[in-house]
Amino acid sequence: MGTYYYKSPDLLEMLMTKFAVIISMLFSIQGFAFSDQKKAQLMGNIIKNALENYHYRGLKIDDDVSKKAFQEFIKKIDYSKSFLLKNDIKKLKKYEKDLDDQLISGKHEFLKAAKNILIKRIKNIESYREKAFKRKFDFTKNESIELDTEKRSFFTSEKKLKDFWRKLFKHDVLIRYMSMIEESKEESKDKNKTKKKKKKKKKEKKLTDKETWAKASKGVSEKYKKFFKRQIERENNFYLEEFLNAFSLVYDPHTNYLPPRKKEDFDIDISGSxxxxxxxxxxxxxxxxxxxxxxxxxxxxxxxxxxxxxxxxxxxxxxxxxxxxxxxxxxxxxxxxxxxxxxxxxxxxxxxxxxxxxxxxxxxxHIAASFVKSSVLEDKDLHLKIGYILVPKFYRDFNGNKRNCTYDVQTELTRLKRQKVDGIILDLRNNGGGALEDARLMSGLFIKTGPIVQVRDHKGGVDVLEDRDPSVMYKGPLIVMMNRFSASASEILAGALQDYKRALIVGGEHSHGKGTVQAVLNLNQGPLLSIFGKDMGALKVTIQKFYRVTGVSTQYKGVTPDIILPDPYSYTKNREQDLENSLPWDRIGAKQYTPWAKVDYPVKILQKRSDARVKSNPQYKKLIDSIKYLEKKIDDTVFSLNLAQYKKEDEESRKIIKSFKIEKENKNIKISHYEASLKQAIKIRPGDEANWKREFGERKKEWVKRIRTDLNLQESIKILNDMINVEKGNKISANLKGK
Incomplete structure (x- = not known):
């Protein structure tokens, strides 16, 4: 989940200053040749110091933290509980209170012991694999396998562990066989559709059922042979990285050491390109x-x-x-x-x-693909014009280009105001955050002046970010749409507009709930680079927490919408509260602010009217039924290894899922004035005008289809219509017939 990160050279400099003595000692001992132990020692001390002195929790690394880090490390090296035995964990537990000392000393007896036991177990399973695949699996036998790690414990004997692997091998062969059969059917359909071919390909021999089973079995066997080989050949750096991250994860899920390869992935993730x-x-x-x-x-x-x-x-x-x-x-x-x-x-x-x-x-x-876009939406039944603004990310160009999402929202607001829209919907769904500055500035487009968000550091110091510009870009009815993937800066903006009673928030039961800030410390700066002469990666540390102007944290709980709609992803476990060791919700003192006094919407009546519309909409019935089905399905983690039973369950599942598919477009929604923002988001490539035109046409078509099949957006239009009626002084009742 994307969030707002910032690099902190000052913090790194403070860390390096603290370690100047250690670094000089290591130089005097080793000259300029660092052993693995000395490198591990320095890395361990840097991470220990950063966690203890700068992490928001303010937690000291002691025996209790060591015990928790032990558990995190075991999860990291054997998450699926498919290698280590219960007795192996018991043997390793003698180290659980020593990990904090080993972090500082760089002497990793625990890592050596854990690695040796793990590799021994993997080799045993690899040896068993060879025997298991020499026999044919019996798919007429009624047996099943539990695939949810959380519902299983570590096995108590090698016999039980091997039986689990036998079932897992069997399960994967069954899955591969079914995939091959499905693939074969799809290929046959494609061949029937294609009557003319430019080149005649050599006719491939269709596999018999027996040959399909044999190919599936061989493929799975080879897959695991390679998998076990990779596990056995893991370098010591892998175990050290997991060890360092085991400590960081005790603090919170967003704090971790990023080795060079993960640092590269991280940079790509936050760059938008x-x-x-x-x-x-x-x-x-x-x-x-x-x-x-x-x-x-x-x-x-x-x-x-x-x-x-x-x-x-x-x-x-x-x-x-x-x-x-x-x-x-x-x-x-x-x-x-x-x-x-x-x-x-x-x-x-x-x-x-x-x-x-x-x-x-x-x-x-390109980052341009994530730019703000807008349209004018007209519902033929309601006779009103709605401005729709999609904000996929809170982007900001720090390289002198000066493009940022606040400026782009201003541009779209100007366009929509020219069209004299009756109200505006700001869509922050799936917006994982970005620049905190834009959460502040964008809030200011809709209110006069006042505090927007409070930021508290690990020492308890609180900074208040304010909107000091009295001008208001848009004063009309406003809805902000959110979902469980709306995080960080999205939650700050939505929370501020909700607290000021400037907008109604519409969406699932809660937003994501990420209310923390991370500092990214580049370890390739200063003395570390000259010492090691190679990429050392980075350290990401949670150092601050967001609070709304009411003093309520957005962390863990997120933002609760005013009007709740069915959440298509409610069956998934991907919110902040689903992550282990996430920082808790709390509150601090409220700041003085003046709510938007133009109108006080009857939220309870609006919710009842929305509920009634949702209940009577057959498309929503499909959506709600699919959510219920998936909630049940996702908890059903026991899989049959009987071919006939598996086929039956698979066919039933496919039919049910197909019946839930929402493809019907709402033709009552007229969509206009989207060309300018879409063209702005798609840059013309020199010499590629034809492709650009085609791409623009595809984007335009996709944009229209997304809006016309988006049930929650269409319901938001109806909610906004109710809000507009309230502003006009028209009475509305909870009963739709009563208007």
Whole structure:
């Protein structure tokens, strides 16, 4: 989840000053040749000092923190509880109170012991794999496997551990077999559709059922052979990085050490510019998980890849598949990224358990693709004009270009005011945040003057960021849309406009709940670079917390909308409160401010009217039914290993999901005046005018379709209509018939 980060050279300088003595001692002992232990010692001391002195928690690293770091480290090296035995954990527990001392000394006896035990177990399972795949799996037998790590404990014996792996091998063979059958069906359909071909390809021999099973089994066996090999060959740096991050995660989920490869990924993530499919990935146990789709990117335009998808395999244009199970995210990204114009196939597992093959043409994702856009929306039944502004990110160009999202929102407001719109909807859904400055400035476009947000540091000092410009860009009825992916700066803006009673917030039950600031310390500055002479990565530390003008924190709980609508993603566990060790909610003193006094909307009546419309809308019924189904499905983590039963469940699931699909476009919504902002977001490439025209046409078509199939946006228009009637002095009642 994107957020507001800032680099802090002053903080790094303070850290380096504190370590000047240690650094000079290490020089005198070692000359200019640093051993791994000395490097680990210095890194450990820097991280310890940063966490203890600058992290918001103000927590000292002691035996209690050491015990928690022990648990975090075990999770990191065996998240799926599929290698270590209960007795192995018991043996390693003798170190659990010593990790704080080893962090400082650089003498990592614990890491050596953990690595040796883990590799021994992996080798045992690899040996078992060879035996397991020599036999045929029986798919007529009624047995199942529990795949949810949280519902399993570490196994108590090698026998039980091997039986789990037998079932896992069997499960993966079954899944691969079913995918191959589905692929074969899709290929047959494509061949039937294509009557004429430029080149006659050599007819591929259709596999028999027996051959399909054999190929599936061999593929899974090879996949795990490579997976185990990668685990065994992990370098010592991997264990050191996980050790350092085990301590940082005790403090909060957004504090961590970024080794060079992850620092590069981090820079790409926050820069808004990358070459590839336009998706942010992370590790979820042994899997690669999609955590964000970059607005305007290739995956965003293709539409099939979604947040929470697990990428199981990847194939390039040569169709050679690469298994990503057990692959580190850095390695996975190298397979998925590629030059613009090339194609990549992703074999994904959806949140509902279904499998899908997604082909994406890679592209360069510019920051321009995330620019603010607007339209005039007219609902033929309501006879009013609504201004719609989409803000995908809080971007700001710090390199002299002076482009920022506040300026762009001002531009769109000017355009919409010229069209004499009756009200405006500001859409912050899926906006993970960005520049804090723009949350302050954008709030000021809608209010006169006053405090916007309070920021408290680890010492308790509070800064108040204010809007001091008395001019108001827009004074009419305003709705701000949010969802569980609206975080950080989005929550500051929405919270401020809600507190000032300037806008009604509309969305799911809560926003994301990330109310913290991180300082990014580049470890390649100062003495560290001259000592090591190579990239050392960076350290990201949570140093501040946001508070609304009422004194209420946005951390953990997020912002609660005034009008609650069905949340299409309510079945997912991806909010701040779902993350381990997230900072708690709290409050500080309120600041004095003057609420917007133009009108006081009857929120309870507006909610009842909205509920009635939602209940009577057949499209919403589909959405609500799908949410209920997925909430139930996501908790059902026991999978049958019986072929007939699996087929039955898979077919039922596919039919149900298909019945939920919302494709009907609301033709009552007329969409206009979007050309200017869309053209601004898509730069013309020299010599590529034809492609630009095509791309613009596609974006325009996609923009219209998204709006016409967006149920919550359409309901927000109706809520805004009710607000406009209130402002006009028209009486409205909870009963829709009573108007």
């Amino acid at each position: 990358l070459e590839g499919i336009g998706a942010v990935l992370s590790e979820d146990g042994d899997y690669i998980k999609v955590i964000e789709i970059v607005p305007g990117g290739a995956a965003w335009r293709q539409k099939d890849l979604e947040v929470d998808d697990l990428i199981m395999m990847v194939a390039q244009e040569d169709n050679v598949k690469k298994d990503l199970v057990g692959v580190r995210v850095g390695e996975a990204v190298r397979y998925i990224r590629g030059k613009k114009g090339t194609k990549v196939k992703l074999f994904v597992k959806k949140a509902d358990g279904s499998r899908k093959t997604i082909e994406i043409t890679r592209d360069v994702v």
